[in-house]
Amino acid sequence: MTAATLSTVQLAPGQAAWRRFRRHRLALAGAIIILVLVLGSAFGPYLLPFDDTYIDIMKRFAPPLSGAHILGTDELGRDVLARLMMGARISLSIGFVAMVIAMAVGIVVGAFAGFYGGVVGAVLMRLVDAVLCFPTIFLLLALAALTEPGFATTTVLIAATAWMWVARVVEAQVRSLREREFAVAALAFGSSNLRIMFRELVPNAIAPIVVAATLNVAKAILLESYLSYLGYGIQPPAASLGNMLNNAQIYLTSAPWLAIAPGVAITLAVTSFNFLGDGLRDALDPRMNIP
Amino acid sequence: MARYVLNRLAQAVMLLVIVSAIGFAILHLAPGGPLSQFAASAQMTQEDLDRVTKQLGLDRPLPIQYLDWFGRMLKGDWGRSYRDGEAVLSVISSHLGATLELMTTATIIAVLLGCWIGISGALRRYSLFDSLATVGAMIALSIPTFWFGLVAIYVFSVKLGWLPAGNRETVGDGSFLDLLHHLIAPAMVLALVETAMWGRFMRSSMLEVINQDYIRTARAKGMPEWRILTVHALRNALLPMITVAGLQFPTLLGGALVAETVFTWPGMGRLFLDSIGYRDYPVVMGILMFSAMMVLIGSLLADILYAVVDPRIRVG
Numbered sequence: 001m002t003a004a005t006l007s008t009v010q011l012a013p014g015q016a017a018w019r020r021f022r023r024h025r026l027a028l029a030g031a032i033i034i035l036v037l038v039l040g041s042a043f044g045p046y047l048l049p050f051d052d053t054y055i056d057i058m059k060r061f062a063p064p065l066s067g068a069h070i071l072g073t074d075e076l077g078r079d080v081l082a083r084l085m086m087g088a089r090i091s092l093s094i095g096f097v098a099m100v101i102a103m104a105v106g107i108v109v110g111a112f113a114g115f116y117g118g119v120v121g122a123v124l125m126r127l128v129d130a131v132l133c134f135p136t137i138f139l140l141l142a143l144a145a146l147t148e149p150g151f152a153t154t155t156v157l158i159a160a161t162a163w164m165w166v167a168r169v170v171e172a173q174v175r176s177l178r179e180r181e182f183a184v185a186a187l188a189f190g191s192s193n194l195r196i197m198f199r200e201l202v203p204n205a206i207a208p209i210v211v212a213a214t215l216n217v218a219k220a221i222l223l224e225s226y227l228s229y230l231g232y233g234i235q236p237p238a239a240s241l242g243n244m245l246n247n248a249q250i251y252l253t254s255a256p257w258l259a260i261a262p263g264v265a266i267t268l269a270v271t272s273f274n275f276l277g278d279g280l281r282d283a284l285d286p287r288m289n290i291p
Numbered sequence: 292m293a294r295y296v297l298n299r300l301a302q303a304v305m306l307l308v309i310v311s312a313i314g315f316a317i318l319h320l321a322p323g324g325p326l327s328q329f330a331a332s333a334q335m336t337q338e339d340l341d342r343v344t345k346q347l348g349l350d351r352p353l354p355i356q357y358l359d360w361f362g363r364m365l366k367g368d369w370g371r372s373y374r375d376g377e378a379v380l381s382v383i384s385s386h387l388g389a390t391l392e393l394m395t396t397a398t399i400i401a402v403l404l405g406c407w408i409g410i411s412g413a414l415r416r417y418s419l420f421d422s423l424a425t426v427g428a429m430i431a432l433s434i435p436t437f438w439f440g441l442v443a444i445y446v447f448s449v450k451l452g453w454l455p456a457g458n459r460e461t462v463g464d465g466s467f468l469d470l471l472h473h474l475i476a477p478a479m480v481l482a483l484v485e486t487a488m489w490g491r492f493m494r495s496s497m498l499e500v501i502n503q504d505y506i507r508t509a510r511a512k513g514m515p516e517w518r519i520l521t522v523h524a525l526r527n528a529l530l531p532m533i534t535v536a537g538l539q540f541p542t543l544l545g546g547a548l549v550a551e552t553v554f555t556w557p558g559m560g561r562l563f564l565d566s567i568g569y570r571d572y573p574v575v576m577g578i579l580m581f582s583a584m585m586v587l588i589g590s591l592l593a594d595i596l597y598a599v600v601d602p603r604i605r606v607g
Contacts, residue, residue: 026426026429126305126306126309127309129306129309130306130309130310130313131313132541133306133310133541133583133584133586133587134310134313134541134579134582134583134586135541135542135544135545135548135582135583135586136541136545137545137548137549138544138545138548138563138578138579138582138583139579141548141563141564141567142317142567142575142576142579143317144567145567145570145572145575146317218433222433222435225435225437225438226435226436226437226549229435229437229438230437230552230564232567242435245435245437245438245441248441249441249444249553252441252444252445252449253449256445256449259438259441259442259445262438263434263435263438263441263442266434266435266438267430267433267434267435267438270433270434270435271429271430271433274429274432274433275429278429
């Protein structure tokens with residue numbers, strides 16, 4: 001795979017990419033669903049008469065569509081819809097922030113490894129290989145066991161277990177772009193190595209980076225749900241899509257709706273980002289073939 | 292061939308060193324470090340702590356400690372559980388069987404189902420079946436495994452009453468049929484993601500092969516279609532799946548942890564979570580290292596096996 005990404009399109013590359021993206025209906029649907037989820041979790045809580053942490057012990061386990069609570073109430077009488085929106089807010093935020101951190105680390109490591117190659121590259125990439133040996137959930141839980149749970153910890157830990165894929169993608173891109181004329185020209189101009197890396201090479205690898213970033217959000221949301229479900233992520237009373245399912249198993253027989261709404265929300269969000277990533281991959285570079 | 296294997300082996304040893312260094316670093320990040328067990332006790336004075344530090348050799352420079360720890364790890368001395376003082380390796384091995392049972396069953400389901408879906412999809416590209424399979428695989432990869440497990444419990448245990456909601460056997464029964472009965476749901480749940488993965492890889496591998504020149508040549512010779520597919524296409528398309536098996540291994544292990552938790556399956560993943568709950572760091576670190584080593588050995592075996600069946604790899 002050569003790294004020429006946008007250069008394959010002669011005229012108005014943006015337009016051609018947009019046309020290819022539009023053809024990808026599922027990616028478009030994914031983008032719309034993401035927009036709805038983001039807006040819903042950002043503004044939804046202000047439209048509801050219930051607070052996500054307000055406990056109404058008299059109204060425990062109200063089923064959905066019974067009275068004022070559209071999605072029912074949980075074991076403490078809290079409104080499920082309000083918790084769902086606040087939970088989605090936290091889960092999506094973690095997804096985005098963890099992605100940004102993972103991208104930053106992955107891009108820097110990948111750029112240095114790909115640009116310098118040799119010993120530096122070998123050492124950095126072996127480090128990537130080594131971290132990838134640890135099954136993500138195991139590493140995540142072990143690190144979570146050693147730290148205080150919370151929003152910041154959860155985000156950083158998820159990023160710490162997700163940057164390696166980005167580093168691999170960027171390393172491969174930078175390594176092949178380094179030999180291209182524009183990079184050699186920049187070197188002849190006397191540009192510093194850092195400038196060549198981050199102003200010439202990395203921007204030219206933007207297509208796979210954007211795709212990796214999109215898929216990374218999906219992965220981060222999924223990991224947050226695992227971590228919080230298992231009790232080591234976002235702690236109650238704060239809601240996250242994962243920790244809403246934490247107690248759902250106990251009440252599965254009596255109150256199955258507690259399990260349905262958050263699970264559907266997670267699946268919807270993750271699927272949307274995955275489809276969006278797929279669509280972007282086809283749109284930005286038809287020749288990219290990461291399965 | 293020997294050179295390739297040796298080369299790959301050397302790489303694996305180097306990786307093992309880095310992996311163990313990461314494991315060692317995490318161990319020392321634990322609150323109170325390796326001493327946390329003693330520090331937690333109120334009767335311990337600073338003097339006692341100093342003595343234990345000296346006894347355990349924790350006052351030596353870190354690199355020396357690491358070498359010592361690494362050496363003991365290679366000899367099979369992985370420390371003792373804080374909970375009951377049992378050796379970490381024997382705690383792990385007593386839970387390994389249940390995990391392997393689950394993982395093997397799920398893998399068999401996933402390979403058969405995934406390869407079938409992938410091949411059928413590739414042969415009828417862009418058909419309704421192919422589109423549904425592609426979308427279905429993406430959704431399967433996006434569903435949180437534990438939630439799918441909850442749905443399975445709700446449908447098959449709560450509503451239909453067909454399958455038990457957890458555990459490996461009914462207490463006092465434990466016959467083969469009883470074990471199988473308990474295995475179905477967790478294996479199915481674990482197999483979902485795996486099937487999606489195998490299906491996707493199989494489809495793209497098959498697509499690549501059936502567009503090759505030698506397939507066209509076989510067709511031009513007038514060879515029957517089934518023979519082209521089985522003898523020429525399938526054999527070549529299945530080769531890269533060996534690599535997929537290696538790549539899939541970490542996901543499979545992680546998935547097993549989640550499935551075990553949902554279905555209270557007495558395996559290594561559940562042991563890991565329980566140990567985290569008890570702050571039993573030696574067991575936590577032991578399982579973390581053990582799983583990383585399994586992944587390392589798995590990918591090493593996959594690479595060597597691939598080189599055995601595909602001569603192009605050895606030379607290239």
